[in-house]
Amino acid sequence: MKSGPLLSPTGGLRIGILGGGQLGRMLGLAGIPLGFRFLFLDPAPDACAAVTGDLLEAGFDDREAALELGRQVDVATFDFENVPESSARALSELCPLYPGSNALGASQDRLVEKDLLVSLGARVPLYHEVSSRTDLLDGLERLGYPAVLKTRRFGYDGKGQAVLRDAEDLERAWQKLGDSPLILEAFVPFEAECSLIGVRARDGDTRFWPLTGNVHLDGILALSKPGGFEAGLQAAAERIMTGLMDHLDYTGVLTIEFFLHDGELLFNEFAPRVHNSGHWTIDGAETSQFENHLRAISGLPLGATGLAAPSLMFNWIGQMPPLAGAMEIPGLHWHDYGKQPRPGRKIGHATLTAPSDEALWERAERLARIAGGKFPALLGKLFSEA
Numbered sequence: 001m002k003s004g005p006l007l008s009p010t011g012g013l014r015i016g017i018l019g020g021g022q023l024g025r026m027l028g029l030a031g032i033p034l035g036f037r038f039l040f041l042d043p044a045p046d047a048c049a050a051v052t053g054d055l056l057e058a059g060f061d062d063r064e065a066a067l068e069l070g071r072q073v074d075v076a077t078f079d080f081e082n083v084p085e086s087s088a089r090a091l092s093e094l095c096p097l098y099p100g101s102n103a104l105g106a107s108q109d110r111l112v113e114k115d116l117l118v119s120l121g122a123r124v125p126l127y128h129e130v131s132s133r134t135d136l137l138d139g140l141e142r143l144g145y146p147a148v149l150k151t152r153r154f155g156y157d158g159k160g161q162a163v164l165r166d167a168e169d170l171e172r173a174w175q176k177l178g179d180s181p182l183i184l185e186a187f188v189p190f191e192a193e194c195s196l197i198g199v200r201a202r203d204g205d206t207r208f209w210p211l212t213g214n215v216h217l218d219g220i221l222a223l224s225k226p227g228g229f230e231a232g233l234q235a236a237a238e239r240i241m242t243g244l245m246d247h248l249d250y251t252g253v254l255t256i257e258f259f260l261h262d263g264e265l266l267f268n269e270f271a272p273r274v275h276n277s278g279h280w281t282i283d284g285a286e287t288s289q290f291e292n293h294l295r296a297i298s299g300l301p302l303g304a305t306g307l308a309a310p311s312l313m314f315n316w317i318g319q320m321p322p323l324a325g326a327m328e329i330p331g332l333h334w335h336d337y338g339k340q341p342r343p344g345r346k347i348g349h350a351t352l353t354a355p356s357d358e359a360l361w362e363r364a365e366r367l368a369r370i371a372g373g374k375f376p377a378l379l380g381k382l383f384s385e386a
């Protein structure tokens with residue numbers, strides 16, 4: 001275990017973060033003006049969050065490193081949910097950890113997660129546990145084609161999953177995924193995808209940002225636009241999240257992703273952390289998800305979560321579009337994570353804000369043309385859902 005230089009205490013709270021990716025970086029960027037200091041634990045020597053604090057360079061399964069983090073900070077949290085629950089539990093014996101390791105555990109297994117949400121009264125797509133080839137055939141008999149086969153653990157951004165449309169897909173997917181515990185889900189022909197981000201303070205005060213419409217490309221989030229959903233859907237999503245927060249005795253930011261199908265919300269998954277579909281809150285909300293997460297875990301009052309301006313976020317995956325052209329668009333807010341570009345890697349995002357929805361669409365079309373690729377077509381999808 002190696003450790004970067006540590007700052008001497010200045011009176012500011014020291015926050016430990018398991019994970020030093022872009023979510024950690026944006027937590028750091030939100031926390032510096034509040035006077036917080038940060039220590040990240042991450043195996044990557046070039047972890048992009050480290051520009052906002054110090055880095056403890058070690059594996060997430062390194063119990064000693066987790067304990068070291070716990071000794072050096074006042075409060076801890078995490079920036080991704082595949083940290084082993086055992087590291088989180090060890091850390092939580094030395095300093096407060098928000099949200100708790102129970103939330104981490106519940107979100108790490110898609111089967112446990114869905115069973116939990118069903119028990120809390122949420123509607124979920126039909127699903128079937130798959131531990132053998134026979135289970136898979138039984139599941140397909142029950143759910144029919146098309147269906148989605150997913151690993152129960154360690155899946156993210158569409159990794160560890162395959163859509164099954166026929167028996168050939170079944171063989172290919174079984175070859176690829178059959179060694180892991182799996183879950184089979186009915187394929188949902190959704191009208192739209194959306195997510196709810198909420199935050200609960202240590203004293204129980206709870207706030208929600210507006211439901212956000214999301215468009216994915218190859219399982220990776222490409223575009224997010226907050227607002228425009230019926231009040232009844234917002235209330236339904238908030239009810240489900242409140243139930244989950246109560247159950248987990250939750251503190252911090254929580255995200256739930258839904259499919260909108262036949263006018264109703266179907267639960268897809270939850271993340272016990274700040275989320276990519278909430279990046280627009282930095283520039284488009286009264287208080288960002290990052291600042292409110294820090295306020296929540298440090299015992300400060302929460303900030304307002306209303307929309308400050310019509311907003312739309314573009315995710316930069318694998319490559320950044322030309323900055324100079326984009327900068328000519330009014331209301332552009334650029335976020336470069338300082339990561340090495342690689343196919344499929346999230347390396348930055350941009351949020352557009354505008355005084356009206358009309359102006360927002362006009363600006364978004366300009367940015368989509370500059371970004372090229374699939375963006376103009378994806379934007380069309382968001383338009384048709386609006």
Ligand code: AMP
Nearest residue numbers: 125148156157158185186187188216219
């Ligand atoms: P996930 O990692 O489960 O959120 O899946 C990534 C993306 O794949 C989702 O945001 C959807 O676009 C798509 N997807 C996942 N599960 C399903 C499903 N059961 N039906 C339709 N699309 C799905």
